[in-house]
Amino acid sequence: MSYALRMSRVASRREQYSQATRAALLAAATRRFAEQGFAKTALEDIAADIQATRGAIYHHFANKTALFEAVFEELEHTALQESAEAAASASDPWEAAFRALDVFLEHCCDPVYGKVVWQEGPIALGWPQWLAAEEALAYGFIQQLLSDLMDTGQLERQPLETTTRLVFGMLTAAGMTLADAAESAKPQLKAEYLAMIGKLVGALRPAPNPAFG
Structure with missing residues (x-):
């Protein structure tokens, strides 16, 4: 040798x-x-x-913060990957968006993900860096799902950046709430957020055409 x-x-x-x-x-x-x-x-x-x-x-x-950031990113990448896989298994963009949403909310109910990403993340990284990290990891995926819904006519055409920002805000609120909730309350809260986000986004769906009713 x-x-x-x-x-x-x-x-x-x-x-x-x-x-x-x-x-x-x-x-x-x-x-x-x-x-x-x-x-x-x-x-x-x-x-x-x-x-x-x-x-x-x-x-x-380099330090404890860098280690935390690596843990944070690994958890977020896993959640994003599983959400994307759920979306890819759907038959249309509407189903894809809500399969991804269901997986995301399920991750938020997980004690490890909820604690590290939603509770400790803003403390360890600082709010501006934590928010920037969340946007870097998830914002583009949300935007793509919304763009697909608009391109296929399942949502009325809206300003994409504004719509994405609003949906991102709703998901942030859902994540924080589920992470803070008692374990026994999480299934019900998850169902409520899934239903409410569905209704709010569903309000942007085109009205049925009476001529074809």
Whole structure:
């Protein structure tokens, strides 16, 4: 075996170990942030959870805020991906939008997602950065769903930016409310938000043409 090939395999093993360590840190940090919150979570405890050193954390993340941001983004990417998959399985844009909405609201009911994204996110990142992160991750997806509804005539043509901003605001309110709610109240609240958002967005649907009634 050549020296270059041996070094390549060593580098590959190191990369695999590094990736595994990062994944373990994210999993441990997710548990800690969800159980204790951002302020009460210590990097030493996260490292100890995976039998690593604090230096292992700093190898991957500049500080606790950077680690939190990585956890936040991973949770949001998962929610967005599952919402997009639900939308893709629908037969038309209206069904796609509300399948995606149902998945999103279900994530908001999850204690880990709700705690980290909606309760701790604004604290750890600061409100402006948290809102910017939410918009960067979710705004475009909402806008695309609304654009599809308008393009297919299932919603009357409206200013897309304004409509997206209003729907984004409704979803933000729903997320915060579900995250703060008692576990026993979440199923009912989720159903109420799903129904109310459906009615509010449904008000933009074209009126039936009497000539074809």
